[in-house]
Amino acid sequence: EILQQIVGIAEQSLDEAQAKKHALNCHRMKPALFSVLCEIKEKTGLSVRSSQEEEPVDPQLMRLDNMLLAEGVAGPEKGGGLVAAAAAAAASGGVSPDSSIEHSDYRHKLAQIRQIYHAELEKYEQACNEFTTHVMNLLREQSRTRPVAPREIERMVGIIHRKFSSIQMQLKQSTCEAVMILRSRFLDARRKRRNFSKQATELLNEYFYSHLSNPYPSEEAKEQLAKQGGITVCQVSNWFGNKRIRYKKNIGKFQEEANIYTVKTAMSVTHGTQSEPPVTAPWMGTCTSSLSPPWVRLLSLPAPPQVESLRHSMSQGPYGEGLASGQLYSPRDVRVSPCPSTPQLL
DNA sequence: AGATATGATTTTGT
DNA sequence: ACAAAATCATATCT
Numbered sequence: 007e008i009l010q011q012i013v014g015i016a017e018q019s020l021d022e023a024q025a026k027k028h029a030l031n032c033h034r035m036k037p038a039l040f041s042v043l044c045e046i047k048e049k050t051g052l053s054v055r056s057s058q059e060e061e062p063v064d065p066q067l068m069r070l071d072n073m074l075l076a077e078g079v080a081g082p083e084k085g086g087g088l089v090a091a092a093a094a095a096a097a098s099g100g101v102s103p104d105s106s107i108e109h110s111d112y113r114h115k116l117a118q119i120r121q122i123y124h125a126e127l128e129k130y131e132q133a134c135n136e137f138t139t140h141v142m143n144l145l146r147e148q149s150r151t152r153p154v155a156p157r158e159i160e161r162m163v164g165i166i167h168r169k170f171s172s173i174q175m176q177l178k179q180s181t182c183e184a185v186m187i188l189r190s191r192f193l194d195a196r197r198k199r200r201n202f203s204k205q206a207t208e209l210l211n212e213y214f215y216s217h218l219s220n221p222y223p224s225e226e227a228k229e230q231l232a233k234q235g236g237i238t239v240c241q242v243s244n245w246f247g248n249k250r251i252r253y254k255k256n257i258g259k260f261q262e263e264a265n266i267y268t269v270k271t272a273m274s275v276t277h278g279t280q281s282e283p284p285v286t287a288p289w290m291g292t293c294t295s296s297l298s299p300p301w302v303r304l305l306s307l308p309a310p311p312q313v314e315s316l317r318h319s320m321s322q323g324p325y326g327e328g329l330a331s332g333q334l335y336s337p338r339d340v341r342v343s344p345c346p347s348t349p350q351l352l
Numbered sequence: 353a354g355a356t357a358t359g360a361t362t363t364t365g366t
Numbered sequence: 367a368c369a370a371a372a373t374c375a376t377a378t379c380t
Contacts (some may be wrong), residue, residue, distance in 0.1 A: 012364090028356070198375095198376075199359050199360070199375070199377065200359085200376090200377080201357085201358065201359075201378080202358090202359080202375065215366095222369090241359075241360085241362095244359065244360060245358090247361075247369070247371095248358070248359070248360085249371095249372075250369085250370080251370060251371065251372090252358090254370095255371095274363095291370090294367050
């Protein structure tokens, strides 16, 4: 009969139920029922298994945490953010002087993400605590009418925490995604490409066309070009890589440019209007473009000595017309600065 | 607006 | 490991 009443409680109004509960607690048979329940429980031995006490420490969660920390989202307050932004700036390799404005924008957006993240985290924390205390109260209350071991309460709390931490993980995940998107938007160097200064381009072109037979500047030459042009050594390398491939792909297109820059170095001699034939050198390999027809290759004999530019080449170092002679490169195994790239965080 | 130029990154080949 | 080649993504021109 009493059991029937207990089951019935669920269908009644709160006040009614409360009253009934009180009545039950005071019922003279209650202690007997309680001890019976204890006995049953003891017999069935449905006690908590002590398994899965140690958490496996999800590696995915660790990665997310690490990233959030590294990006300054999860770390200490304002300082962390600044440090992260500075680190990101350094990592992106931008020695560009105009980057501060973009970065302030980036930092602002990051701070927003950070704020939302922390607000949500706190909300979850609070909800978790609330829920936990609620459940604990409930269990404590119930322990008056049925046997509840402290272990069981602990276990419930553990379950609740696990549940909430999985929700937290979702939050972390989406925060990480947001940060990644932000990064790619603002810090991917390709997205804010700036053309080099006129002066730098001129410098590079001058070197390229005056070393057309072997346009592979040494490390030292690159350093000098970089310094003079106000760009990095890596950018110089990129430029030459691009230039070589694009030049040989379409020599015709570059003839005008070639004339400009070779004339520049050969000003002293003639102002002859007849343009020189395109230089084809061994470094261009057998690749001929659609616009520089096959016969160009037939004309490509050993690098024709460019008398005018020879002087210039010589003054620049042993890289100009040195193809035939042995000294192509000076020994340089010292890697100065690796090309910076955006770190792959995920 | 679309075509071309250009700096940077990724893939490929040796 | 290095350079060529391909590709990406933005800048600049028309």
